[in-house]
Amino acid sequence: MANVCPIPTDSYKVGFIGAGKMAESIARGVVKSGILPASRIRTAHSGSARRTAFESIGVTVFDNNSQVVEDSDVIIFSVKPQVVKNVVSQLKPILSEKQLLVSVAAGVKLKDLQEWAGQGRFIRVMPNTPSAVGEAATVITLGEKATTEDGELISQLFGAIGKVWKADEKLFDAVTGLRHVPSLMFLKLHLLSLNLMPISAPVTSCLLSPLGDLSS
Numbered sequence: 001m002a003n004v005c006p007i008p009t010d011s012y013k014v015g016f017i018g019a020g021k022m023a024e025s026i027a028r029g030v031v032k033s034g035i036l037p038a039s040r041i042r043t044a045h046s047g048s049a050r051r052t053a054f055e056s057i058g059v060t061v062f063d064n065n066s067q068v069v070e071d072s073d074v075i076i077f078s079v080k081p082q083v084v085k086n087v088v089s090q091l092k093p094i095l096s097e098k099q100l101l102v103s104v105a106a107g108v109k110l111k112d113l114q115e116w117a118g119q120g121r122f123i124r125v126m127p128n129t130p131s132a133v134g135e136a137a138t139v140i141t142l143g144e145k146a147t148t149e150d151g152e153l154i155s156q157l158f159g160a161i162g163k164v165w166k167a168d169e170k171l172f173d174a175v176t177g178l179r180h181v182p183s184l185m186f187l188k189l190h191l192l193s194l195n196l197m198p199i200s201a202p203v204t205s206c207l208l209s210p211l212g213d214l215s216s
């Protein structure tokens with residue numbers, strides 16, 4: 001990874017492409033936990049309600065996605081899965097390998113993300129629904145050119161909304177299907193009935209701990 005420029009940990013800026021619920025949960029968690037001041041977070045939206053939601057946290061809200069890319073070191077794609085391809089492809093000409101790219105879009109594979117962006121410094125992240133209350137179980141997987149330090153930085157950021165595990169991408173579909181609490185309960189009961197997990201173990205850690213809990 002000799003050619004990968006480190007993200008400056010003391011001063012990096014995070015930009016959200018897609019100023020929706022997920023981006024807001026992450027931004028609120030990151031600011032509340034003190035991991036980043038709001039002044040180092042940016043997004044873009046044209047609607048007054050979404051602008052106000054972010055401005056109330058202290059986040060800079062631009063008018064368009066290009067301004068977010070030009071002013072961010074870490075870019076988090078937080079649009080709906082069906083528009084990720086268009087959004088990433090449109091921004092490709094102004095993306096740089098000095099930037100770390102992240103996607104939270106459910107079901108969108110790293111291979112496709114890297115192809116649309118034209119670069120492999122990408123991390124795919126799957127947080128679950130309770131992120132809004134700081135209790136998310138998040139899995140991350142690193143693209144071809146994402147460094148260990150990139151993984152640690154993203155783990156720290158998403159640690160602001162819950163626990164973070166590094167996982168092989170092939171487990172993502174299973175984890176995505178387990179995003180809701182009732183599913184987790186049923187799986188836990190099933191594993192207990194098969195004597196495959198201790199009664200006290202959280203089901204997510206039972207599934208993911210062999211790959212490493214990255215939370216601090």
Ligand SMILES: NC(=O)c1ccc[n+]([C@@H]2O[C@H](COP(=O)([O-])OP(=O)(O)OC[C@H]3O[C@@H](n4cnc5c(N)ncnc54)[C@H](OP(=O)(O)O)[C@@H]3O)[C@@H](O)[C@H]2O)c1
Nearest residue numbers: 018019020021022023078079080081104105106127128129
């Ligand atoms: N919510 C969760 O609990 C959760 C959990 C895990 C993963 N995710 C993932 O997070 C992503 C976002 O989900 P969400 O729940 O936050 O959805 P959301 O609230 O609908 O947010 C998406 C935002 O993207 C904006 N947008 C649409 N097209 C855009 C474009 N071309 N450029 C910039 N912004 C654009 C939307 O604008 P408008 O306001 O105009 O529609 C909306 O504000 C999804 O891919 C989802 O799979 C969500």
